[in-house]
Amino acid sequence: MPPISSYACNECDFELPSGWGGYTYAVDNSGQRVVCPHPGEFHTVYQVTGLNYTDAQNAGRVGFAQHCVCLDCLRQFDLDLERDAVLCLECSSRQVRSLRESVGQKCPRCKVGLIEEGSVIRWKLDPDWEQLPVPQVVDDLMKFVEHRRVPGSLERAAEVANSFGEGNFFVVALRLLRWWEGDYFSQDQEQKDSAEMQPQWTWCMALPDVLKSTPAIAELVVIRGGRCWFAESVSPEARRGIKNYLRKHRKHVVWS
Ligand SMILES: [Zn+2]
Ligand SMILES: [Zn+2]
Known part of the structure; x- marks a missing residue:
């Protein structure tokens, strides 16, 4: 059970999805990727593919999609970096960075702050x-x-x-x-x-x-x-x- 984190710029309000950077997916009979929520991904893989996890993996019907952001247009989308072309789905830029690679790097929006990993609990404090x-x-x-x-x-x-x-x-x-x-x-x-x-x-x-x-x-x-x-x-x-x-x-x- 991984801890859930938030990923956000420490200067502006740019955010990436909270969680742990991505999710397991299974490929159904029509070739569509189905998200397998954690915990319980083994069960979803079986429901979607009819195969146990190892067989589904060997058949190429399980993968891990990572949250990504385009550094040029800021569009966010999910890619399996082991299988998919690393291209922005919006503008076709190759300047695509995964959430995991983004931690500690300059924010793609304000280009001033850093993307920090933190607690999902982000209280707003009183101004004083x-x-x-x-x-x-x-x-x-x-x-x-x-x-x-x-x-x-x-x-x-x-x-x-x-x-x-x-x-x-x-x-x-x-x-x-x-x-x-x-x-x-x-x-x-x-x-x-x-x-x-x-x-x-x-x-x-x-x-x-x-x-x-x-x-x-x-x-x-x-x-x-x-x-x-x-x-x-x-x-x-x-x-x-x-x-x-x-x-x-x-x-x-x-x-x-
Ligand atoms: Zn783009
Ligand atoms: Zn920023």
């Missing part, structure tokens, strides 16, 4: 995000989740949370960060006022003790009515600051 306040503990929690090394400021919290179960502090931190950041893949991406808690969830059992152990977290979070909420002292600017900071700096890997 750099001026907003962000509590240190937010950064500490984010770095802990990323590197799994507990910083001194969170040692007590980790000890308390992990006494409820191995790895439990990681879940506590992850749940808080997800709540504060908002869910990129949901309809409503806005940061919520509170997050769900369930008495049987281990991280929820530990949270009250975590708050008692670590004032920096308790300054941000209170538990009320079976949910956790932003503490009243957290200003709207701080809430936005936390959200924008996480949207800017959290690393996401989205797997297919």
Whole structure:
């Protein structure tokens, strides 16, 4: 399962399709290429060709098409670089580059920026995000989740949370960060006022003790009515600051 990436210019809004650069296809009885979605391409190959993957490959009925862009007219199309003539389908230019070859190269549109591979999660930040306040503990929690090394400021919290179960502090931190950041893949991406808690969830059992152990977290979070909420002292600017900071700096890997 490859991680899904986005491919875009770091200066202008030029983009190539997200994913991993292309797709497997099978050739049906009339010679048409049929996309075989990942995962499950073996199954689609069989459905389309009536052959197992190896036989279909030997019969030349499986291939890999790559996303390509014409550097002259910017038209995007898919080519099997092992089989197809490398020509633009629009203007017949030979200046065709695959997505994989494009990473790290100059953007064909603005010719200033570079094509970068990044997370598919591309939040739009508030214009004033750099001026907003962000509590240190937010950064500490984010770095802990990323590197799994507990910083001194969170040692007590980790000890308390992990006494409820191995790895439990990681879940506590992850749940808080997800709540504060908002869910990129949901309809409503806005940061919520509170997050769900369930008495049987281990991280929820530990949270009250975590708050008692670590004032920096308790300054941000209170538990009320079976949910956790932003503490009243957290200003709207701080809430936005936390959200924008996480949207800017959290690393996401989205797997297919
Ligand atoms: Zn072209
Ligand atoms: Zn560009």
